[in-house]
Amino acid sequence: MQITGAAISINVADPAASAAFVTRHFGFTEVMSADGFVSLAHKDLGFNLVYLRTGLASLQPESLKQQSVAGLLVAFEVTDIAAEYDRLRNDGVEITTELQTEPWGERFFQVTDPNGVILQLVQWMGKPGEQG
Numbered sequence: 001m002q003i004t005g006a007a008i009s010i011n012v013a014d015p016a017a018s019a020a021f022v023t024r025h026f027g028f029t030e031v032m033s034a035d036g037f038v039s040l041a042h043k044d045l046g047f048n049l050v051y052l053r054t055g056l057a058s059l060q061p062e063s064l065k066q067q068s069v070a071g072l073l074v075a076f077e078v079t080d081i082a083a084e085y086d087r088l089r090n091d092g093v094e095i096t097t098e099l100q101t102e103p104w105g106e107r108f109f110q111v112t113d114p115n116g117v118i119l120q121l122v123q124w125m126g127k128p129g130e131q132g
Helices: 015-026 081-090
Strands: 007-012 029-034 037-041 048-053 073-077 095-101 106-112 118-124
Touching: 007 015, 015 029, 015 037, 015 048, 081 095, 081 106, 081 118
Parallel strands: 007 048, 073 118
Antiparallel strands: 029 037, 037 048, 095 106, 106 118
């Protein structure tokens, strides 16, 4: 199998609001859009981030039409977590989970977009037991 592209599709009440949030604060750009649909790309990622309006008629399978984001976490690995934390706070983005470091070396914080999608920024500080 040859995979030539990838996307994460997320059902939300207001696709334009989520798209505007990641465009403004995370550097995504719109690739295409239509009524109830926005596809975004980022120059550093190998997949598109797609927002679909909950209940969209073309959504398949039928069982997903009325479901929306719940329990979903979208994580982006970054090179300078402290700088990203400061940048987003200075931009007025509310921090959902404050900057912290897990014992296994994952340093992260979380923000939430207007539709409740949790976006987590992560920097790996080293393997467990190593100083990062």
